[in-house]
Amino acid sequence: MRNCAKRIYLFLMVLFLYLPIFVLIVASFNDSKILGKWNGFTLEWYKQLFDNASIMNALRTTIVLALLASIIATVLGTLACITISKMKKSTKSIVVGITNIPMLNAEIVTALAFMLLFVGLGISLSFSTVLIAHVTFCIPYVVLNVLPKVSQMDNNMYEAALDLGATPFQAFYKVTLPEIMPGILSGFLMSFTMSIDDFIITHFTRGSGIDTLSTKIYTEVRKGIKPEMYALSTLLFVTVFVLLFLVNYGPKTKAKKSFTTLIFKNKVTVAISMCVVIIASVFGYNLLKDDKNYIGDVYVYNWGEYIDPAVIELFEERTGYKVHYEEFETNEEMYTIIAKGARTYDVICPSDYMVEKMIENELLAEIDYSNIPNISNIGTQYMNSAQGFDPGNKYCVPYCWGTVGIMYNKNMVDDEVNSWGILFNEKYEDNILMQASVRDAYCVALSYLGYSINTLNEDELKEATDLLVAQKPIVQAYVVDQVRDKMIKNAAALAVIYSGEAIYMQKENPDLEYVVPDEGSNVWIDGWVIPKDCQNKEAAEAWINFLCEPEIALMNFEYITYSTPNVAARELIEDEEIRNSQIAFPDESILSRCSVYNYLGKEGDTLYDYYWTMVGGAESD
Amino acid sequence: MGNKLIDLQGITKSYGKQMVLDDLNLYIRENEFLTLLGPSGCGKTTTLRIIGGFESPDKGRVVFDGQDITDLPPNKRHLNTVFQKYALFTHMTIAENIAFGLKIKNKSKAYIDDKIKYALKLVNLDGFENRMADSLSGGQQQRIAIARAIVNEPKVLLLDEPLGALDLKLRQDMQYELIRLKNELGITFVFVTHDQEEALTMSDTIVVMNQGYIQQVGTPEMIYNEPENAFVADFIGDSNIIPGTMIEDELVEFLGTKFRCVDKGFGNNKPVDVVIRPEDVELVAPEKGTIKGVVTHLIFKGVHYEMEVMAGGFEWLVQSTKMSPVGAEVGIKVDPFNIQIMNKPESEDEEAVGVDE
Numbered sequence A: 001m002r003n004c005a006k007r008i009y010l011f012l013m014v015l016f017l018y019l020p021i022f023v024l025i026v027a028s029f030n031d032s033k034i035l036g037k038w039n040g041f042t043l044e045w046y047k048q049l050f051d052n053a054s055i056m057n058a059l060r061t062t063i064v065l066a067l068l069a070s071i072i073a074t075v076l077g078t079l080a081c082i083t084i085s086k087m088k089k090s091t092k093s094i095v096v097g098i099t100n101i102p103m104l105n106a107e108i109v110t111a112l113a114f115m116l117l118f119v120g121l122g123i124s125l126s127f128s129t130v131l132i133a134h135v136t137f138c139i140p141y142v143v144l145n146v147l148p149k150v151s152q153m154d155n156n157m158y159e160a161a162l163d164l165g166a167t168p169f170q171a172f173y174k175v176t177l178p179e180i181m182p183g184i185l186s187g188f189l190m191s192f193t194m195s196i197d198d199f200i201i202t203h204f205t206r207g208s209g210i211d212t213l214s215t216k217i218y219t220e221v222r223k224g225i226k227p228e229m230y231a232l233s234t235l236l237f238v239t240v241f242v243l244l245f246l247v248n249y250g251p252k253t254k255a256k257k258s259f260t261t262l263i264f265k266n267k268v269t270v271a272i273s274m275c276v277v278i279i280a281s282v283f284g285y286n287l288l289k290d291d292k293n294y295i296g297d298v299y300v301y302n303w304g305e306y307i308d309p310a311v312i313e314l315f316e317e318r319t320g321y322k323v324h325y326e327e328f329e330t331n332e333e334m335y336t337i338i339a340k341g342a343r344t345y346d347v348i349c350p351s352d353y354m355v356e357k358m359i360e361n362e363l364l365a366e367i368d369y370s371n372i373p374n375i376s377n378i379g380t381q382y383m384n385s386a387q388g389f390d391p392g393n394k395y396c397v398p399y400c401w402g403t404v405g406i407m408y409n410k411n412m413v414d415d416e417v418n419s420w421g422i423l424f425n426e427k428y429e430d431n432i433l434m435q436a437s438v439r440d441a442y443c444v445a446l447s448y449l450g451y452s453i454n455t456l457n458e459d460e461l462k463e464a465t466d467l468l469v470a471q472k473p474i475v476q477a478y479v480v481d482q483v484r485d486k487m488i489k490n491a492a493a494l495a496v497i498y499s500g501e502a503i504y505m506q507k508e509n510p511d512l513e514y515v516v517p518d519e520g521s522n523v524w525i526d527g528w529v530i531p532k533d534c535q536n537k538e539a540a541e542a543w544i545n546f547l548c549e550p551e552i553a554l555m556n557f558e559y560i561t562y563s564t565p566n567v568a569a570r571e572l573i574e575d576e577e578i579r580n581s582q583i584a585f586p587d588e589s590i591l592s593r594c595s596v597y598n599y600l601g602k603e604g605d606t607l608y609d610y611y612w613t614m615v616g617g618a619e620s621d
Numbered sequence B: 001m002g003n004k005l006i007d008l009q010g011i012t013k014s015y016g017k018q019m020v021l022d023d024l025n026l027y028i029r030e031n032e033f034l035t036l037l038g039p040s041g042c043g044k045t046t047t048l049r050i051i052g053g054f055e056s057p058d059k060g061r062v063v064f065d066g067q068d069i070t071d072l073p074p075n076k077r078h079l080n081t082v083f084q085k086y087a088l089f090t091h092m093t094i095a096e097n098i099a100f101g102l103k104i105k106n107k108s109k110a111y112i113d114d115k116i117k118y119a120l121k122l123v124n125l126d127g128f129e130n131r132m133a134d135s136l137s138g139g140q141q142q143r144i145a146i147a148r149a150i151v152n153e154p155k156v157l158l159l160d161e162p163l164g165a166l167d168l169k170l171r172q173d174m175q176y177e178l179i180r181l182k183n184e185l186g187i188t189f190v191f192v193t194h195d196q197e198e199a200l201t202m203s204d205t206i207v208v209m210n211q212g213y214i215q216q217v218g219t220p221e222m223i224y225n226e227p228e229n230a231f232v233a234d235f236i237g238d239s240n241i242i243p244g245t246m247i248e249d250e251l252v253e254f255l256g257t258k259f260r261c262v263d264k265g266f267g268n269n270k271p272v273d274v275v276i277r278p279e280d281v282e283l284v285a286p287e288k289g290t291i292k293g294v295v296t297h298l299i300f301k302g303v304h305y306e307m308e309v310m311a312g313g314f315e316w317l318v319q320s321t322k323m324s325p326v327g328a329e330v331g332i333k334v335d336p337f338n339i340q341i342m343n344k345p346e347s348e349d350e351e352a353v354g355v356d357e
């Protein structure tokens, strides 16, 4: 009876521990994009995964990084252990304590510390900085595994080797090293696992164009989870699982012992195969650059899911530039990276108010329009709107634009939707999704109250804040990227959303409808800018010019579904319904109700952030 | 026994402020079984390590076969060590362990195989070639450590408390085994132990050490029967050590009573220490003894009885095959031959000072 209860308990525990992973693994073989609906077994996602060049590139980076980091860490860590073991007891325990602390330290702290260090020393982030960071955080794991072996080893063993005629080098190589080899091997495997596993430190120390699997998954997932990510996560899980299994169950069994001796006896083979793997990956890495066509690199920093990947390939083919493409999630995140000079990019796509802020802080270079003849394809009305944040159109070429409005599900909402007020209706408790961004949240409240969305009047802001705070209990969540999935899956009735998303969502779920409320809203423009510390301005301008080609703009429009300011591209849209869509291209009456966000200055930002903290929208979800 | 093979000349060694060896002089002859005997911490291992080349002396020279090897690294010395904890290589098989030194010297495979066979046979462990070191018992590991050392045909084998970790029965077996080995190989053994019985059983020569100084060098018989000072007497077996005065040659007074003895040359009325082994004390009828006493303790020890007798204000330790019950009045008698006279150190410290050979 008690045994039975024990078993049930154990079963439940394992279930809780592994259920999420199990679901993930099942999903990776599910022939349906929607979770929770089994459509049969497929390997399609794995196939797509291996066909995805940027993921394969990230895989290569991950392996090269993990191998280099763990090899360097293993060598350094092992030498450290030998030194430590020769120390006096008191010094020893202090040193061991010091090496242990980084393992217990919050990873985010380590990550920030590294970033600060590199940026402070004026080292711009690159592959080397990630490598240095990885080596550093791996060393404690090597010490953890090797030191006990070194201490355990009878000190006389080394002397016995000398006694039998070995030189100090032979004694170390033939006796000390093999004796502590199990520890070294565990340390190496653990470092390798930790390096593969790491996200936070990599995220903060990587240079532009460097992506590992974990950072890649992170950026991909922000756009809404694609099933290939299930496949990738499954593979990652299995790899780490196998490695940890080796680390934990290896050393205790006899099998491992002979495994170690085996490895040691065949050290030549092992060394050669290791070299082959490294050389192959590094070589493969460089193959990309050895393209005959290759004339240079361009580092692009764009919003997630904000370009048709085929466009990037076309650009590379057409111009010979290798594109290093990276994504950001919020304007503020991008701004920090650029303003701190942590990473340098050649061309970036911020939003209107952020362009204004970057101009004000002298972060941008003027665009040479003689290199962008395709600028003529951009409608003058949009160039004029852009003057609102970029007077004289000196710095920014509009790329996408749209409105902020309400998306609702016709089956779930029976009232007429024409006012922001519906978002404050308790009838829809737990069915409302808000945007987790200061300006968008305040756009809703301020517009509803009839105030300017760029107000700096504290009373008005306070009123808007009270409104948002009062609304919070009926809000299902403040979200960033999950709006799409939730609305498509009927998981919410009402959501604040950008017009561009609305078109895509309507295609997936015809019950959805988009409205710009009568009180007015925000019209936003995202555009390409070139930062001052750009390394290849020519390439950046070629990039912008390329995106202004009507066919290319059309491809992007069809992929992103956000409205394009490229009038020539709009003419090319075949589907009449879309070409005349009120969501994609609203008529003047709707646009006239909307205004752009202005940069509010440092104090304005602080003010908004202050009130935003009270709402706590950023923390929910 | 042959010539001086190893000569330690004025060896001084300290760790930090702690002086471990102070001006140690000692020679070891060819084919000798020499034992360094002394309490834990007296510097035996340090001496051995200096011979082996694992420590270098602060002062002094190590001469081997007429050559100064003070600065020669261990791998260049023609001697091998059997370490206290065996120090077998755990990642190798027994055969690989034994072959280690030979492989370093690039011996042929056939030669190595022969040597492994021969060495395993010598230590009675034939057929153990492919076992791993940690699957062996302590005694077996011990023998492998010896086999690993002797295949290199060293002129000297250094053994640091090789039997210390073994249980009593095994230890006794191994003692005979080592003596047999030494006779078969005909090489010099330098053996370290803190066990006086072991030293007395096995050695040709015993070097008694204390606090970094040599106390006495001699054959087991000399060390046992004629300890040169109270430390040696006390350390080698049980003894009654009694302060006394040398009245004249062949007459000593202690516990207020005069005893005849055979020692001469201490001078007249000189303070000395008197050593009497417990088995040399005769218990007789009270009136027949030199002094009278009362039995206070009695223990049966199998071969003999051990008694404590209070006589002349001193607690005598007595071993005898005849029993006297507790409370019995007895007389104590000692044959002059069995009274050993030793110079009295002038201070506590001098107890540890080196005694000239």
Ligand SMILES: Nc1ncnc2c1ncn2[C@@H]1O[C@H](COP(=O)(O)OP(=O)(O)O)[C@@H](O)[C@H]1O
Binding pocket: B015, B020, B038, B039, B040, B041, B042, B043, B044, B045, B046, B047
């Ligand atoms: N490496 C060392 N560092 C400091 N002190 C040591 C070292 N080795 C030995 N000693 C000290 O030297 C003294 C003699 O040690 P040792 O030769 O090992 O004695 P034994 O072998 O007779 O027990 C001891 O007090 C010991 O603590």
Ligand SMILES: [Mg+2]
Binding pocket: B041, B044, B045, B046
């Ligand atoms: Mg010792």
